[in-house]
Amino acid sequence: MGHARGKRLNQVYAAIADPTRRGILAALSGGDARVGSLVDRFPISFNGVSKHVKVLERAGLVERTIRGREHWLHLKAEPLSEAAAWLERYSAFWTARLEALEAMLVARDHAPGRAAHVRRRG
Numbered sequence: 001m002g003h004a005r006g007k008r009l010n011q012v013y014a015a016i017a018d019p020t021r022r023g024i025l026a027a028l029s030g031g032d033a034r035v036g037s038l039v040d041r042f043p044i045s046f047n048g049v050s051k052h053v054k055v056l057e058r059a060g061l062v063e064r065t066i067r068g069r070e071h072w073l074h075l076k077a078e079p080l081s082e083a084a085a086w087l088e089r090y091s092a093f094w095t096a097r098l099e100a101l102e103a104m105l106v107a108r109d110h111a112p113g114r115a116a117h118v119r120r121r122g
Contacts, residue, residue, distance in 0.1 A: 012079045015059035028075035035071045
């Protein structure tokens, strides 16, 4: 992975680590929205929402268009696809490891001479 691509991936994961930013992305998945309209959806100030939007812009997840005095936001999902693809490569690795662990534990539990002990209280 190239340096620029790795940096972008870092920015995407940092951006989506915050629940407010994930909420903004979810809101934008329904269509473009004004920054001001997002303020009503979150228990933070206009400046707080604006700071979160800037993080999303730097990660390439949101694009801003200025129309007169209104700032409109548009979701750009491509970086999310890249982040998901990166994770998917490791999904197969961990699935194989967990299946091997499960097989080992089942074999151990069914090994000859390994009786289940029942402790009686009374």
